[in-house]
Amino acid sequence: MNRELLNKCFMLATWGAVAISCFILLALVSVITWNGAAALNFSFLFTAARRFGMAGGILYQIIGSLLMIAGASLICLPLALGTAISKSEYLKSRRIRKLCTALIYGLNGIPSVIFGIFGLIFFVNTLNTGISWFVGSIILAIMILPTVVLATYQSVNSIPKIYRESALTLGLSKWQVIWRVVLPQGIAGSLTGLLLGLARAVGETAPIMFIATAFSGVDIPGTLFEPVVTLPTHILALAQQATAPQALQNAWGASLVLLSLVTLFSVTALFSRMKLRTISQR
């Protein structure tokens, strides 16, 4: 085979790969949109589910999902900022920094169902919290922590050394340098990471299904230690009753809403990442 032909074949193969990948995404999105749109209307979005989701809407599922990720954000953000800042500002030993990175990546690699089992054994059984949305938030926060820490660390680490040194030579203490120079940049980065993390967390079923959610008969929780209903677990429950056409219809509808939420978070993260500039570019 001559070179030219080989080049062409290789190019075609890569284009083929691109086409297949895009096709899969497009097909999934259009099937969900097509089937989901039929279920979607005002009362579906703003009324409670009835008859185990066969009738009614998904209001409490949307609220439950949003509540859990809001809790997860509040828990995750300070932890991530603290970890990233201590890693970049205080950890001087290269070896410990490497170990820290390895551990963060390790946490990222743990399958989500393991987090669920951990939550069940540690919180629900040992600490006896019962099924609780707040425990679900904690578990989701731990799960997205690596994503947020890495994004924060990246943006903190991109601050040129000269800004820290300039602030130090002006008589600021280390803590003031962190507060005035490092943190403003770190927060911008961690918000981007958080949005990416939330896009993943909002769709997770496995870690929350044993510890945070009920399948039905639940509305807005009044305390930290009550179960909620969420979109992904609702979809799972409806899909298990797939023989009933109305249940399936509602499952498609809920899927479309969930997909829209994920897209919203991802797109916002994308924009905020584009807007994120390092201190020296500002």
Place this chain on the structure above:
Amino acid sequence: MKKSILKVVQHDLEQDAAPAVEVCGFHAWHEDAHILNDINLAFQEYKINCVLGPSGGGKSTLIRCINRINDEIEGFTFKGEIHFGGRNIYDKSVDVTRLRTEIGMVFQKPSVFPKSICENVLFGIQHLKKLSKAARLQMLEEKLKAVSLWREVSHRLNDTASSLSVGQQQRLCIARTLAVEPKVILLDEPTSSLDPVSARAIEDLMLELKQQYTIVFVTHNIQQAKRIADHAIFVCGGRIIEQGPARRFFTHPEQPQTKSYLNEEFCDC
């Protein structure tokens, strides 16, 4: 005869100026590299002390040791003493943050914070003491005038500092250092990223500031050192090759390495 006596007296006067900072038997290492080797010198009060020498010779490391900014660098170790205000700055009892307010520093590249011109000038001082609004404005005007920037920026103090030219930014960096009211100002090649006109403006500024501050000016530009130095220190290969009053240093250097550096900008050490 008379002339030579006059010369000797003048020489002695220059020699006897009070030292603001004294470095005694100082060594510094970065990991295994021996950057500074047995440094002994005195920076004189209310003078421009020019540290000159080829790049990579240890000039920056030397002045970065004087306000202990090197403490932040991983793998930095040292031996020896640096005396300032009657005590060793590396003594355990020294408050490093306080020390840095007394020994200010300006870096090679201007590094204004992404804030307004006004906030940049007050960036350091507002952490050290509470200032009333009137005091802030007064401080702002005084320090910007001291670096001859007031006329250029007084009508746009709330613009971002990055909208200034690089030369103006460097003068702003000097102004914010002055606002902290240090006794000594260390400048690490402050003109090397500037155009010649801005560089000359900084040089003129140094000549004015030396009335009130002790200035340590690092440069590898021999002509520049000739123009402004009162006291010259030649650092090469991590050692002090020669130091002395600028006039003698530039006209009658004693060491052969100094001669070759001054004449050919080349040094074999």
